[in-house]
Amino acid sequence: MQSEAFSELFPLFNAANPETVDWLLSVADEHEYPPGRAVLMEDAWGNAVYFVISGWVKVRRLSGDDAVTLAVLGPGDFFGEMAILDESPRSSDAIALSSVKLLSVSAQRFIQTLFKDAQLHHRMLQLMVRRLRQTNARFQIRNRPPAIKLARTLVSLAESYGESTEKGSKIYNIDLKDLADVADISAEDARKITDKLISKGWVEIDEASQGMYLVNLKQLTHLAGHMGN
Numbered sequence: 001m002q003s004e005a006f007s008e009l010f011p012l013f014n015a016a017n018p019e020t021v022d023w024l025l026s027v028a029d030e031h032e033y034p035p036g037r038a039v040l041m042e043d044a045w046g047n048a049v050y051f052v053i054s055g056w057v058k059v060r061r062l063s064g065d066d067a068v069t070l071a072v073l074g075p076g077d078f079f080g081e082m083a084i085l086d087e088s089p090r091s092s093d094a095i096a097l098s099s100v101k102l103l104s105v106s107a108q109r110f111i112q113t114l115f116k117d118a119q120l121h122h123r124m125l126q127l128m129v130r131r132l133r134q135t136n137a138r139f140q141i142r143n144r145p146p147a148i149k150l151a152r153t154l155v156s157l158a159e160s161y162g163e164s165t166e167k168g169s170k171i172y173n174i175d176l177k178d179l180a181d182v183a184d185i186s187a188e189d190a191r192k193i194t195d196k197l198i199s200k201g202w203v204e205i206d207e208a209s210q211g212m213y214l215v216n217l218k219q220l221t222h223l224a225g226h227m228g229n
Contacts, residue, residue, distance in 0.1 A: 001025060001053065001103070009076045010051060012123055020117040024110075028103040033096040045083035045090035048104040052077050055100030056161075056172040061092045069181035072097070072174055074161030082128070084110065098172055098210060138184065146185040150193050152224040153183040154203075158214050168215040173205055 003021040007013040013021055028051075033039050040050065042062060056074050060067040070092065073079060083090060084107045105113070114121045134156075141149060154171070162169035174182075180190035197203040202216040214220055 009053070010078065011076070012078065012127055013120065015123050016120040017117050020113060020120060023116070024105060024113050025103075027109045028105050031100075031102045031104060033100045033102070035096055035098050037096045038093055039096050039100060039102060040080065040094035042090055042093045045080060045092070046086075046107060047080075048106050049078055049080045049084065049110045050094070051103040051105075052079075053101040053103055056097040056174075057094050057100055057102075058097055058174075058178055059092060059094050063091065067093075069178040072157065072172075072178060072182055074157070074172065076161065081110070081124070097174065097178070142184060146183070146189040147193050147196075148223060149183045149185050150179070150190060151220045153179065154212075154214060155217065155221050155224045158217060158220075162214070165213065167204060167213040169217050170209075170211045170213050173207070173210050173212040 003018060003025055006025060007016065007018075007021055031039065033055075039057060052073055052075055054075050056072060057079070058069045059071045059073065059079060061070050071079075079094060114124060141152065157171045157174075158169040162171050164170075176190045176194065177187050179194075180187040183190065185193075194203065197220075198205065200216075200219075202214070202219050204213040204215050205211075206213065
């Protein structure tokens with residue numbers, strides 16, 4: 001992958017020195033996985049940082065035979081960076097939702113990259129703080145109505161990974177159980193609310209392309225906005 005295209009896909013590297021990006025890509029490994037394949041096992045956290053070039057990935061928390069989806073990540077995002085700094089054991093894994101292409105950079109080389117480029121180091125800290133704020137925001141709305149929580153999740157996915165089309169912003173048609181987990185609502189509520197959004201014409205599902213189109217993103221954003229600050 002060319003460094004210019006990589007920097008364009010990953011906002012983390014917008015301010016990075018081009019030589020830094022070239023070096024990072026030279027030491028990166030490329031991986032491709034089919035849907036349903038584990039891309040990171042629970043005992044491998046902390047070994048590398050993973051960059052999602054294409055496709056969609058879910059990160060799950062494991063508890064015995066149960067698994068709860070913590071996050072859904074799309075193209076241009078990355079994961080594994082926190083585990084490099086925190087060496088405590090991880091009871092989570094990452095699974096490909098769709099066909100996925102990833103680049104991985106070993107922990108040692110990623111840390112070397114951060115030390116090489118002060119702008120990149122600063123940008124990385126900013127993004128980590130942003131993720132902590134997003135986690136805190138989810139906690140603050142835990143008692144809000146399910147429809148608001150689901151709308152907030154859909155809008156957030158569209159803002160982060162949505163593909164602009166004539167129908168509206170297109171995201172991956174995430175399984176309702178995973179969507180419910182991320183929104184912190186029940187699977188039944190997720191089904192009922194999604195059905196209602198489809199009947200209103202705000203959302204459209206295209207099974208053939210595995211896409212969910214947010215046809216009326218303005219109304220969804222308005223609904224999500226009722227969550228307050």
